[in-house]
Amino acid sequence: MNNPIIALLGNPNVGKTSLFNRLTNLNQKVGNYPGITVDKREGKLTKGAKTYRIVDLPGTYTLYPNSLDEQVVFNILADSNHTDYPNLVVVVADPAQLNRSIILYQQAREIGIPAIFVVNMIDEVEKKGLVIDFDKLAKKLNTKIFQTNARTGEGLEQLIAAFDEKPPLYIGDFAVPTAFNKALEEAKSLFPLHTEYATWQFLAQEHISFISAEKNNALARIRETHKLTTQALQKAESLARNKRLSMDDSIVRTQADSSKGDPTHAIDKILLHPVFGYVLFFGLLFFIFQAIYTWSGPFMDAIDEFFGYLVSEIHTRLPEGPLVNLLTDGVVAGIGGIVIFIPQIVILFLFISLMEEIGYMSRVVFLMDRWLRPFGLNGKSVIPLMSSVACAVPAVMSARNIENAKERLVTMLVTPFMTCSARLPIYIVLIGLVIPDTTVWGIGLQGMTLFGLYILGIVAALCSAWILNKIIKNTHKSFLIFELPTYKLPDWKNVLLNVWDKTSGFVIDAGKIILSISIVLWVLGSFGPGEKFNNAEELIKAEYPTLSEEELSKEITSYKVEHSYLGYIGMAIEPVVKPLGYDWKMGIGLIASFAAREVFVGTMATVYSLGDDVDIEEESQKATVLSRMRSEINKNTGLPAYNFASGISLLLFYAFAMQCMSTIAIVKKETGSWKWTLIQTGFMTGLAYFAAFVAYQLLK
Amino acid sequence: MQSNISLDKLKIGEKAYILEYLSTEIPAKFFELGFIPGTEIEVKYKAPFNGPIGIRIVHNNALIAIRKSEAEVILIDTI
Numbered sequence: 058m059n060n061p062i063i064a065l066l067g068n069p070n071v072g073k074t075s076l077f078n079r080l081t082n083l084n085q086k087v088g089n090y091p092g093i094t095v096d097k098r099e100g101k102l103t104k105g106a107k108t109y110r111i112v113d114l115p116g117t118y119t120l121y122p123n124s125l126d127e128q129v130v131f132n133i134l135a136d137s138n139h140t141d142y143p144n145l146v147v148v149v150a151d152p153a154q155l156n157r158s159i160i161l162y163q164q165a166r167e168i169g170i171p172a173i174f175v176v177n178m179i180d181e182v183e184k185k186g187l188v189i190d191f192d193k194l195a196k197k198l199n200t201k202i203f204q205t206n207a208r209t210g211e212g213l214e215q216l217i218a219a220f221d222e223k224p225p226l227y228i229g230d231f232a233v234p235t236a237f238n239k240a241l242e243e244a245k246s247l248f249p250l251h252t253e254y255a256t257w258q259f260l261a262q263e264h265i266s267f268i269s270a271e272k273n274n275a276l277a278r279i280r281e282t283h284k285l286t287t288q289a290l291q292k293a294e295s296l297a298r299n300k301r302l303s304m305d306d307s308i309v310r311t312q313a314d315s316s317k318g319d320p321t322h323a324i325d326k327i328l329l330h331p332v333f334g335y336v337l338f339f340g341l342l343f344f345i346f347q348a349i350y351t352w353s354g355p356f357m358d359a360i361d362e363f364f365g366y367l368v369s370e371i372h373t374r375l376p377e378g379p380l381v382n383l384l385t386d387g388v389v390a391g392i393g394g395i396v397i398f399i400p401q402i403v404i405l406f407l408f409i410s411l412m413e414e415i416g417y418m419s420r421v422v423f424l425m426d427r428w429l430r431p432f433g434l435n436g437k438s439v440i441p442l443m444s445s446v447a448c449a450v451p452a453v454m455s456a457r458n459i460e461n462a463k464e465r466l467v468t469m470l471v472t473p474f475m476t477c478s479a480r481l482p483i484y485i486v487l488i489g490l491v492i493p494d495t496t497v498w499g500i501g502l503q504g505m506t507l508f509g510l511y512i513l514g515i516v517a518a519l520c521s522a523w524i525l526n527k528i529i530k531n532t533h534k535s536f537l538i539f540e541l542p543t544y545k546l547p548d549w550k551n552v553l554l555n556v557w558d559k560t561s562g563f564v565i566d567a568g569k570i571i572l573s574i575s576i577v578l579w580v581l582g583s584f585g586p587g588e589k590f591n592n593a594e595e596l597i598k599a600e601y602p603t604l605s606e607e608e609l610s611k612e613i614t615s616y617k618v619e620h621s622y623l624g625y626i627g628m629a630i631e632p633v634v635k636p637l638g639y640d641w642k643m644g645i646g647l648i649a650s651f652a653a654r655e656v657f658v659g660t661m662a663t664v665y666s667l668g669d670d671v672d673i674e675e676e677s678q679k680a681t682v683l684s685r686m687r688s689e690i691n692k693n694t695g696l697p698a699y700n701f702a703s704g705i706s707l708l709l710f711y712a713f714a715m716q717c718m719s720t721i722a723i724v725k726k727e728t729g730s731w732k733w734t735l736i737q738t739g740f741m742t743g744l745a746y747f748a749a750f751v752a753y754q755l756l757k
Numbered sequence: 758m759q760s761n762i763s764l765d766k767l768k769i770g771e772k773a774y775i776l777e778y779l780s781t782e783i784p785a786k787f788f789e790l791g792f793i794p795g796t797e798i799e800v801k802y803k804a805p806f807n808g809p810i811g812i813r814i815v816h817n818n819a820l821i822a823i824r825k826s827e828a829e830v831i832l833i834d835t836i
Contacts, residue, residue, distance in 0.1 A: 118789045154817055157789070185818075291785030299793050321820075322801070331805040423822050427808030430824075436809070534782050536827055538790055541811060541820040 062110045062141060063102075063220055064133065066165060067149035068157055069116035070416070070542040072177045074098075074551050075207035076149055077113040080217070083554075085111075097129075097141075104217055112141055118157060120164045120258060121291050124460040128266075135168055135255060136267040145220060146172040152182045152189060153543075155309050156302050162198060163298065166227040167254035173219055175203045179212065185319065188310045197308065200224045208548055229254060230301055234293050240283040247272055261290035321543040328420050338424055342443070345408045349447060349478075353400035360400070364393035383579060391575030394655055395568040398448060401478050402560050405447040409440070409455075410555040414547035419539055426537060432519045433526025435459055436537060438468040442518060445475035446511075449720045451559050453727055461535050467525045469727055470737045473720050474518035474713070476511045479655040483711050484510055486658055489683050491704025506708075513712050521740070574718055578623070578649055578656065585621035593617045623648070637710065637746070638703030638753040640691045650716045657711075661686065702756035706749040714745035762835065765810065765828035767800045772815070773833035774798075780830040790814075790821050792831065 067073040077085070081100025098113035114133065115126035122128040133141045146165050150158030155176070165172045174194075176182075182189060195202045201219060205212035231254065233241055244260045245253065259265050260276055280286070328334050368385045375381045412418045418440065426436025434442075437459045445452035452472050459465040476484075484507055492506045589596065593616045601612060618624050627645035634644045642661070649660040689698040699707075715721065715738045725734040767773060775796045778787075791814040792798075801820060802811030809822045 118786065121785060121789075123784065123786050154819060156817065160789075286781065288783075288785055289781065292788050295785055295788035296793060299788070325802065325811075325820075329802045329804070329811065331803075419822070423802070423804055423809050423811065426824065427804050427806055536784060536786075537809065537822070537824045538786055538827070539822055540790065541822055543820075 060101075060108045060110045061144040061220070062112060064112045064114050064141070064143035064146050065149055066114050066130065066134070066146050066161060066172075067116060067177075068118055068151065068154065068161070069540070070545075071116075071149050071151040071154075071158070072207045072548075073116060073149045074113060075548045076175075076177060076205065077111060078548075078550050078554060079207050079210055079213055080111050102217065104220075107221075109220055112143065117161070119161060119291075119295070120168065121262065125457055125465075131258075131262075132266060134165060134170055135258060135265075137169075138267070143170065145222075145224075146170050147216070148172055148174050150174065150176050151178055152176050152187055152309075153185055155189070155194075156299070159194075159198065159302060160295075160298050163230050164254075164258075166198075166224075167229045167231060167252060168258060169252045169255060171224045173200050173203065173222065173224055174198055175205055175216060177205050177207055179204045179206050180209075186311060190308050190310075194308050197305065199227050231294060231298055233257060234297060237283075237285070237290065237293065240279050240285055243279050244276060247275055257290075257294070260285075261287050261294065263287050319543060324544055325420070325541070328417070329423060334420075334424055338421060345405070348408070349401050349404050352404055356400035357397055360393070360397050364389060364396070367393075379583065382583065383576070386583075387576040387579035388572070390579075391572040392568075394575060394653070395564055395572065398478065399560060399564065401447050402451065402563055403556055405444060406451070406556045406559045407552065409444060410552045410559075411547055413555075414545070414552055416542045416544045419541050422537075422539060423541065430535075432522040433464065433467050434471075434519075434522050435461060435464040435468070435535070437539075438464065441468050441472045442475055442515075445472045445477060447478050448563065449473040449475070449477050449717065450563060450723050453720065453723045454562075456727070463526075463529055464535060466529065466728060466733065467522050469724060470525055470733065471518040471522045473715060473717070473724075473737070473741065474514050474521060476514040476712070477654075477717075479653060479717065480510075480711055483650075483654060483657050484708065486661075486683070486686070487699070487704050487708050487711075490686055490699040491701050491708075510708065510712055517713060517744070521744075574653060575656065578660070581623040581626070582618055582621050582660075585617065585624065587620070589620040590617060593620065618645075635693060636753070637749040638691075638694075638700075638706045638757060640693055640698055642689075643698065643703075643707070647710070647716075650711070650714075651718070653718060654711060654716050702753050705756055706753035709752050710745045710749040712745070713741055713748055715741035761832055763829050764798075764800075764812075764831040764833050765825050767833070767835070769800050769803060772797060772799045772836045774836065776832040776834050778830055779832060783827065783830060787823070787827070791817065791819055792821070792823075797836070798833070 065073050065077055077098060077100065080102050082102075084102070085098060085100030100111045100113075102109045102111050112133075114130045117127040117130045120131050120134065122131050133139050133143070134146070136142065148158055148162040148165060150162075158174070162172055162174050176189070176191075181187075191202050191204070201222070201224075203212060203216045203219065205216055207213075233253075241253070241257055241260060244256050248256045248259065251259075259268065259272075260279065264273055265276075328337060368389055371381060371385050371389065375384075409418075412421070421439050422436035424436075425439045429436060429438050438456070441452045441456045443452075444455055449472055452475070453469050456465050456468045456472070459468060488503050488506050492503050495502050497505075584590070593613050597609065597613045597616050601609065604612065623645055624641075626648055627641040630644045630648065631639075631641040634641075634647065639647070646657045646661045650657045686699050687697065690696070691698040691703070721734060721738055724737060725731060728734060761776060763779070764773070764775075775792055775794050775798060777794055797815040799813045799815055800810060801813050802822075804810075807825045809824050810828050811820055811822050813820050
């Protein structure tokens, strides 16, 4: 059975998402459009015996796409073979910016889609002193006009009742300027089945993804012979439509002083202030990162305890054996490694979506564009770079709303340099090992080093962006234009849903990879070829006859790891890591870390026969790991394995290397290119090797 | 008096009408967000060190930010 599809179309910041949440009442899911990773928000609405599919299209000002998100809107609305091609479009309008929405409505109707018109945020009409002549508007658009307030639910019933309505025939409002008539006539012969306006849209865009290459080429030839550019056609349309609208300005009137009662300007005077604006922004950043670390602590401890408890329960209830070990050390530990990140991700996205809801995010773009532009980035790159401090996976995804293809690519390529939360446990352990716990001028040296590593991440990201900017050719001139919307109180339902989407997306997408890698690692570490692995128990017992039962079992585990597949791999790569100051045991840790950095500490604990359920958050256990690692001797040099030189070398390696399968996977998905993904992985890891090599050779 | 200058020369609080664009490379999005020749605008904010400029489109009270490099190719008629 085919349920009718209702698509919500509208400018950004018109309360479209609130309306969507109201209509679907949480009965919704977020997926991806096939082939590209633009969030596809879809839900169900049941009314009586009827069920509607509600699709929330990305926000856009017109049907002409400037970004990947907007491309989706055009592809759905202009291609009647698209699986999401709607039966009815609901154009959602902001009463203060009615003209823009009218143009969007006209474009949708003229391209051939039935549409109705909704003026949302109806409470703003009075607040902003607007007078709207709804009868006149209905007449002009030849459709029913609905008035809603998605936050209170006002007017929703009438809107839903209209979903079955067939809007009356609509006569186009846009007369193609005569200068383009010839070109349009030629194009029309290519598309006999489309409306004239649809053909005009095809002619006014560089590439239409759902029509054949021959037709795209034919369109390009038409533009060439008539010396037309797509931008000129689009501008001509915008000009003509706006002219028509301004001739008829009796629909909306502003009563008295419109700026009265709108505190936006007063707030912006502070938030966009050349000095205080930055002070407040960095203060907020500082607060967010403090919150990420301090607020998440108790939750992370609880999660850790829970998984520890789960492992011990499984061990007591089930018989010992490789299958149970796979369950505890592979599966449960793997899932625990994913779940542990949830508190941090939730807190980060709580702040990010709040900033977006309120309208502050575009102010951040305004403040930061100047400082990122010299590196070939864009004000909008701030969001991915900032988010990356928690995790590069959602951060890379958030680069989608950067319009310029090159700036978007560069942003995605450099984002993983930022210090993500998975690097933190490694930094803590290594700093504890090699940096003296003293204070210089009242500042803790260890804390300083940690701060320095964060700065290093930022510097590496910006410098690589600068280099990439020189290498990659730009297809389009970089430009930046964006609206600074009026401040609004957040719609908490939107915020919480957004946090839920991002978190569940992380758990499922990155989780799959982390889980499978941890199983592979468990297999490599738990099995080995030949005598030594299989007879480890007898061999160790013969060698250390005096050891207690507990110590004996730890020695056996360690011996087993040494002679497992993982151990042999570690020894095989030793020549490669030797110039960096590492031995084969650290090599194992590095290999394991290529799956995900966070497994380093656990792997090292296994190798050093401490048992693998070490919790570095707990002081006593952290001390155990540290003292064990401190006493470890590198057999090649005869020096402590973790001395100052090798420690710094290791820190640098972790700061730069691309050691995260999830990030590689998401970059491949988002760039759609193995080439760039491999260049990024190679560049980051090469830089890591180089930096670690130089540091070790200088310091040793 | 001839007063045609580019938009980036305006100071905060000054108003002007948009006349024309000096570059054809400026995308149509500028038109769509309200920077259409004939429109009255007012400069509201400027980010420091030649950063973006916040401009109010007077007739619909929308606040739009553009870069200085883009403001340089927009010719205006001061009021």
